Amino acid sequence: MPLRPSHYPFSAIVGCDTEPMDDLGLALVLASVSPEIGGVLVRGEKGTAKSTAVRALASLLPPVEVHRGDRFSVDPADPAQESPDGPFPPGTAVESRPVRLVELPVGATEDRVLGSLHLEQALTHGQVAYEPGLLARSHRGLLYVDEVNLLHDHLVDLLLDAAATGRVTVERDGFSVEHAARFLLIGTMNPEEGELRPQLLDRFGLTVEVSAPSDPAARVEVVRRRMAYDSDAAAFTQRYGPAEKALAERIAAARDTVRRVRLSHAALLKIAQVCAAFEVDGLRADIVTARTALAHAAWEGRTSVTRADIRRAALLALPHRRRRNPFDAPGIDEELLDRVLGDEEPPPDDPEPPGGSDDPVDSGDPAPGEDGAPDTDGPEEDPSQAPNTGHDEPETSPAPPRGPEDSREPEAAQEPEESREVEADGTAPRPAAGTTVRASTPYRPRAFTVRGTGAGADGRRSRAIGTRGRRIGAEPPGRGPGGSLHLGETVKAAASRPHTGGRVGLLPRDLRVAVREGQESNLVLFCVDASGSMAARKRMGEVKTAILSLLLDAYRRRDKVGLVTFRGTRAELVLPPTRSVDTAAARLDALPAGGRTPLAEGLLEAARVLRRERLRDPRQRPLLVLVTDGRATGGRGSVGRSLEAADHVAGLGVATVVVDGESGPLRLGLAADLARRLGAEHIPVSEVSADALGDAVRERAA
Structure with missing residues (x-):
């Protein structure tokens, strides 16, 4: 098998050279054995060999047969496949070529992905001709998207359509072309830079979480191999030549075996029980888990699916399908998985089940959305449509799940009564300084926009x-x-x-x-008052729920978010502007409250962040969301300094919303005065909810 010295050998990657393989290597191999699984998403921090493993995979796959001169790579052995370059007369030469690895850049245009009018032919010869795009090149190959979470929405929509139908239809500039586009979709991403849209996340059959090894010996081995490769790539690749050849032969053998692997009714029933136990949405999880179990059995050289195959398949296919909102971390409870699977092996041969057949499951069945198979997709799930219970939940209600970076402190409800102060307006007890209060269930918030017309990155705000x-x-x-x-x-x-x-x-x-x-999309910078005047339990819980709801809205609108807080004597940039709204939610959840109110410092810190981000990206317009009750108790002259700071922020010309956290029967209206000074929109925290706003409008119209 010809090697590609320009690519690091797959078998030289630490973790892919062991038996059994680690999750990264196994997921890529199983998706190659059975492309109907639907691709692989690799999540992990930078420097964990994500891209290296994907680029090395292509050299292991068997070559494909194509008609000579066919730009669309249809299979000559399949008469049902038609190429826009065809028809090809009998006797047309058939040639073998390596599987293509096509990389889809994050900044690619729609014309580059779908194909477009061949300008040279049109302008020089007056002919309307089609120039194939990246999806046409990726047919029967690998389509790789690095940083897939940063992909523009319009490109995500194109990928969803192609992945669902296996075809691409182009209608533009005076021509109409339809061609096949069945590819193995592989994406890599760093979760710190933002999450994927739920629809695209579900299209990936398998998901793998990778991280750098903690064992010093393993880290040393990684560094040693990489340095040897950089020193002499040809010699290093030659050294791993036998291992690469053996791995390629095993993949080819598994591809042939997977068609003969038997999935009994008992094994299929066990898969359904596992998916039901983990409450995954739809039926795609069952289909993908079944196909992955078949591929794993073929990879292990078996002709029937066992408990071990189902377990390994579930660990790869289910974690990312259990998420209920963007702030949930993917994962799976292995103890629950083992309880559902039990200790007994599913019988390899069962009597025919009532109303069905126990024929082997064909791993080449059409995927959901293809001809002959039901599409299990529904409309895009919007977690923000959850019932608005943020204001009425009891204090002991659990908060939504968070990511692995979540580091909650004990709730203020656990503080002893004698450690609490009394709110100045007498409305509610206040937790001691430095305690935390959790947000309740997020709701659908009002839509805040930046006035005028911008020229920033594609988004939805x-x-x-x-x-x-x-x-x-x-x-x-x-x-x-x-x-x-x-x-x-x-x-x-x-x-x-x-x-x-x-x-x-x-x-x-x-x-x-x-x-x-x-x-x-916009930069949404939250500037949050976390002082003692905002620390009353009901008030801070209401404020955090409002911010969490706005963060969820920012996720849906593809915004960049940042978080500035102020309490005690200073302001702090808790989260520099990022597209990872789940990280912002985790920081918000652990945010303590208490102490004085240095309002001026908070405004000035927000102004510094906005100026710095304007220099980095002048096209991205900011939206400042100031959450405060308007009080300034940061020391002598704090009120005057706060007004000066407000004038400074107003001079930046930034669209601003003041979310008023004041509540209770005695209200000073300081936040409303501050909003007028800033030239900002003033919104009471109780009216951030779109439902609450609608109720208020209906009451006034009655």
Whole structure:
């Protein structure tokens, strides 16, 4: 088998060279044995060999047979597959080529992914011709997306359509093309940079969490091998040549065996019991687990599925399907899994079950959404649509699950009565300084936007001129964010010039690209008052629930979020701007409250963060969400300093929302005064909920 010295050998990766393999190596191998599993998502911090393993995988896969000159790589042995380059007459040469590893850049355009008009043919010969895109190149190969969580929404939609149907349809610029696009989708991501949309997350058959080894000996071995590869890649690759060949032969043998592996009714029933026990959504989890168990049995050289196959399949296929909202960490309770599986092996051969057949499950059955199979997808689940119970839940209600970085302190409810102070307005007892209060169940919040029209990255919050949305005009390339060629306006610009001979010639200055109006993502910076005046249990719980709901909204709108808090004598940037809203939720959950209110310091720290982020990305417009009751008790002259700080923030011209945390019968209205000073929108915390706002409007209209 020809080796690729430019790629680090798969068998040289620590963890992929052992028996049994670690989760990363096994997931990639099983998806290669049975591509119908639906791909692999690899989650982990940077520097954990995610990309190295994926790039090394392609060299292990058997080559594919294609018609010579066929850009769409249809299978010559399958008469049902048709290529836009065909039909191919009898006797057309068939050649063998290595499996392609196609990398989809995060910043790719829609034309690059789907394909577009071949401009050279159109402009020089006047012919309408189609130039295939990345999805066409990836047919019968691997489609790799590094940092898949940063992929733009419109590219995510294209991937979802192709993964569901196995085909791509292009209707644009005067041509119509449809071609097959069945590929093994592999994505890698760092969870600290944000999470995936639920639909795309569910499309990945298997998910693996990777981290750097903690064993010093293993770390030394990783470094030693990498340095040897960098020193002499050819010699290093040759040293692992026999191991690579053996691994490739084992994958090819497993691909042949998987068609003969038997999944008995008892084993299938056990898979259904496991999926039901873990309360996964839909039936895709059952299908993927069954296919993974078949592939694992074939990989181990067995012809029937055992308990060990089901267990390993469940550990790879179920963790990411148990998440109920973006702040839940993926994972699976292995003790519960073992209890459900039991100790007995499923019988390899069962009598025919009532109403069905015990025929072997064909691992090549169509996936959900393909012809002949039900699509188990429903509409995108919006966790923010949960009932609005944030204001009425008892204090002892559990908080939503959090990520692994969650480090909660004991709830204020556990504090002894004598350690509590009394709120100044007499409304509620206040926990001692430094204690924490959890948020309740998030709700659907009001939609806050930045006024005007921006030009930031694609998102779902504020109006913007970008590459997606409705077409509102055309302009020469280079003047705006760029977009697809506007053929009609290009021809119109060329025709408006004087011509001789009756023919219209195109020049570079005639080119026009579409101008589109859509939506952008924003930087949402939370500046939260965590002082003693906000520390009353009901008040702080209500405030945290509102912020958690707004964070969930920021996740759905693809925003960047940051968190500044102020209490005692200073302000702190608790979370620098990031796309990982689940990290922000974890920091919020552990946020203590108590002490004085240094309002001026909080505003000035927020201003510093906003100025710094404006220098980093001038196109990303910020939205400042200030959560406070407006009190300033940070020392002598604190009120005057707070007003000066408010004037400074107002001078930045940043869209601002003041969420008023004041409650109780005695209200001073300081937050409303501060909002006027800032030129901001003032919202009582009780009206952050969209449902609460609707109720208030209906009451006023009655």
